[in-house]
Amino acid sequence: MFLRRGRGRLDATRETLAGWLFVAPVVLILGLFLLLPILMALWVSLTDWNGQGSPFQSGVPYVGTRNYTRLFTEDGLVREDFMTSVRNNIYYVAIVVPAQTVLALGLAVIVNSRMLKGRTFFRAAFFFPSVTSSVAISVVFLFMFANSGVVSQLLAVFGIDGPQWFSDSRGTLHLLLGGLGLVDPDNPPAALTGGGPFGLSWWEWLSGPSVAMWTIIMLVVWTTSGTFMLMFLAALQDIPVTLEEAAMLDGAGRRQRFRHVTLPLLRPTMFLVLTLGLISTWQVFDQIYVMSQGDPAKTTLTPAYLSYRMAFKNFDYGPGTAISFVLFAIIVVLTVVQRLIMRRRV
Amino acid sequence: MKSYLTLLALAPIVACAACGSGFNDQQAQPSQQTSGPASLQILIGSSGQAETDAVKQAAAAWAKSSGNSATVTPAQDIGQQLGQAFAGGTPPDVFYVDASRFADYASVGALEPYGDKISNPADFYESLRTTFTFDGKFYCAPKDFSTLALVVNQDLWSKAGLSESDVPTTWDQLTAVSKKLKDSGVTPLAIGDTRDRIGAFMVEAGGWITTPDGKQATADSPQNAQALDYVRTLLKDKLAQYPKQLDAGWGGEAFGKAKAAMTVEGNWIKGALQADFPDVKYAVYEMPAGPKGKGTLSFTNCWGIAAKSKYKEQAISFVEAMTTVDQQMAFAKAFGVMPSRQSAKDAYAQEFPKDAAFLNGAAYAQGPVNAPKMDSVLADFDTGLQKLTTISSKSLLERVQKNTQSAIGG
Structure with a gap:
């Protein structure tokens, strides 16, 4: 009895050991290429490293959380740039994520319908932008939205004098408020310009995405909706036809079936799409780097691009990495919040 | 079970104590001179194939005569590559090293201050030496330089009924001819x-963003305000436009497309016009003088x-x-840059008589801001300039002043 139990424990230990041995390569690789760089970057964000030699040598000044306080509490250009970039990105996320999700779902429903002829063609066509290089598409958009480009000429056909897309830094919410006659954008009310959180006035927070930012928003919605369409399509094809038929027998109309049968069954996919959308929109970089570099008037500056610019242009590696960790925190918090909301709404 | 996990998670960190010290070994070793034939790595931010070829050729000639080897690599994005x-x-x-990035590199100790070891350093233009001086040390030899000048489209000029004698030499004249040009459509x-x-x-009005030694902010001055007010008037009256408003990436493109009769650009515009707009007839004049001269x-x-x-040692010899002077002239012929040595001035003026305006600018030119950590401050200034027509010069300059002070002081 004793002997057998002993051997059993030995076997279990051996099994555990063998198990760890088998996963060791993966754990090592993940640790070396994922965990370790993150920890190293965390260290850099706590220092004033200037990019010369290793950040782990003795001479590198340790500044504690100063790089983080500079982003939030100290009045200065660093905070102002960072908050401007956060503002831009909030508007960007708030428009891109719902727009691309709705568009992707709509496209998926269309190409899933059995009535549509040439479904394969449309699926490929809608998916195509997703597999094309983002840099190449950005350059194409640069041409399309140039002042004498296709878009402006098309608008001109309808007698609309289009904006100078990439040099127009006016906030569209400002324009909207101005258009409704609520405020005068050239002379905003003192109540709004007086003060506001984090060094930006309320007026600046309420600018809305600039005209230039809209071009990037359109570009991203167009390219990513194809990817998400594919996910929705896969989920739609998983929905058993019997359920729909049962709903039909119960007398549910087309809209009711979509609202009460299809949508609830798409919930996990919806969560996936929203999460992926949220993450990628907060991290937007390629399009900014290629198309605008933060111009005009910093209205397309995003935290990801600002982080790059600070670190590699200014040699302010500390604040640069600090921004990326703040960005990480923002994404995690938003994803958790989103998860809670989606779980509650049954 | 859990302790295994922690152990394994920690393993790479422990292992990498070694890679950290690997860095440090290199650090600890002071950059000693290595004797024997050197193999120099040279990274250039080339303007194009012509420059790459010319530098490669010159490097090969040096390598051959000195018994070393030299590898010239053109960079894609030299700022980022050097940072890494x-x-x-x-x-x-x-x-x-670009002049606008120089102070950043010098302030972090990345550069060797060898400027005075080059023969006859006083021969380099005074303004260029100031540009590459940090903390009183002349760091590196200027390669070549460019200045801004007023470039005039001769066809549009005569179409507006203007002649050679109408070329503006003061701000008032600039305003006057601009009005005539505008009337011609x-x-x-x-x-x-x-x-x-x-x-x-700003320089013509007697102002600048910092003091010459780059130690103090001087952005918020009446001179600078005067300059910005003048430019604002030009912009407001549509006597001047930004390239983007003219659907061009830069002044030279707007000029080449004949969307503007004049532009303010540097000598790089020659090559650009030749390549993209060979039919444009133009002439180059010195910038019109402001209240404080040229x-x-x-x-x-x-x-x-x-x-x-x-x-x-080998690098300095390179x-x-x-x-x-000869090599700089060879570069000038190959890719159109102006020699940084004053003793090459006459040879250059003889070879390229049309560039007189650019060349003369060297006498009164202001180099880029030579203080570290200024990139985001200046980018912020540019943002303000983009909106120049809607904001006051005073508030813009106060902002630049505040940011410059915190960048230089902090």
Whole structure:
């Protein structure tokens, strides 16, 4: 009895050991290429490293959380740039994520319908932008939205004098408020310009995405909706036809079936799409780097691009990495919040 | 079970204590001169194939005569590549340093201050030496330079009934001819919406962003305000437009497309016009003088030598060879840059008589801001300049002043 139990424990230990041995390569690789760089970057964000030699040598000044306080509490250009970039990105996320999700779902429903002829063609066509290089598409958009480009000429056909897309830094919410006659954008009310959180006035927070930012928003919605369409399509094809038929027998109309049968069954996919959308929109970089570099008037500056610019242009590696960790925190918090909301709404 | 996990998770960190010290070994070893034939790594931010070829050829000639070897690599994005190389501890031995980035590199100790070891350093233009001086030390030999000048489209000029004698030499004259050009139905002036163009007017008014030694902020001055007010008037009256408003990426493009009769650009515009708009007939004149006399901006690169280079002596000998009058003239012929040595001035003026305006600018040119950590401050200034027509000069300059002070002081 004793002997057998002993051997059993030995076997279990051996099994555990063998198990760890088998996963060791993966754990090592993940640790070396994922965990370790993150920890190293965390260290850099706590220092004033200037990019010369290793950040782990003795001479590198340790500044504690100063790089983080500079982003939030100290009045200065660093905070102002960072908050401007956060503002831009909030508007960007708030428009891109719902727009691309709705568009992707709509496209998926269309190409899933059995009535549509040439479904394969449309699926490929809608998916195509997703597999094309983002840099190449950005350059194409640069041409399309140039002042004498296709878009402006098309608008001109309808007698609309289009904006100078990439040099127009006016906030569209400002324009909207101005258009409704609520405020005068050239002379905003003192109540709004007086003060506001984090060094930006309320007026600046309420600018809305600039005209230039809209071009990037359109570009991203167009390219990513194809990817998400594919996910929705896969989920739609998983929905058993019997359920729909049962709903039909119960007398549910087309809209009711979509609202009460299809949508609830798409919930996990919806969560996936929203999460992926949220993450990628907060991290937007390629399009900014290629198309605008933060111009005009910093209205397309995003935290990801600002982080790059600070670190590699200014040699302010500390604040640069600090921004990326703040960005990480923002994404995690938003994803958790989103998860809670989606779980509650049954 | 859990302790295994922690152990394994920690393993790479422990293992990498070694890679950290690997860095440190290189750090600890002071960059000693290595004797014997050197193999120099040279990183250049080339303007194009012509420049790459010319530098490669010159480097090969030096390598052959000195018994060393030299590898010239053109960079895709030299700022980023150098940043990474410095962080990695293995920078190239010799590389281009842009004047606007110089102070950042010098302040972090990445550059070897070898300027005075080059023969006859006083021969370099005074303004260029100031540009590459940090904390009183002349760091690196200027490679070549460019200045801004007023470029005039001769066809549009005569179409507006103007002649050679109408070329503006003062701000008032500039306004006057601009009005005539506007009446003839063309945008008079295309000017880039950055400090690198509008700054010329600040210099002409007697102002600048910092003191010459780059230690103090002087942005908030009546001179600067006067300059910005003048440019604002031009913009408001549509006597001047930013290139983007003219659907062009930069002043030269707007000018080449004949969307503007004049532009303020540097000598790089020659090559650009020749390549893209060969039919445009143009002439180059010195910038019109402001209230405090003539003024322009200079742009330049220097031959930086890495403080960590193992072959400093050979690197200095290489730079010496690259900055002789003959070699600079060879570069000038190959890719159209102006020699940084004053003793090459006459030869250049003879070879390129049309460039007199650019060349004369050297006497009164202001180099880029030579203080570290100024990139985001100046980018912020540019943002303000883009909105110049809607904001007051005073508030813009106060902002630049505040930001400059915190960048230089902090």
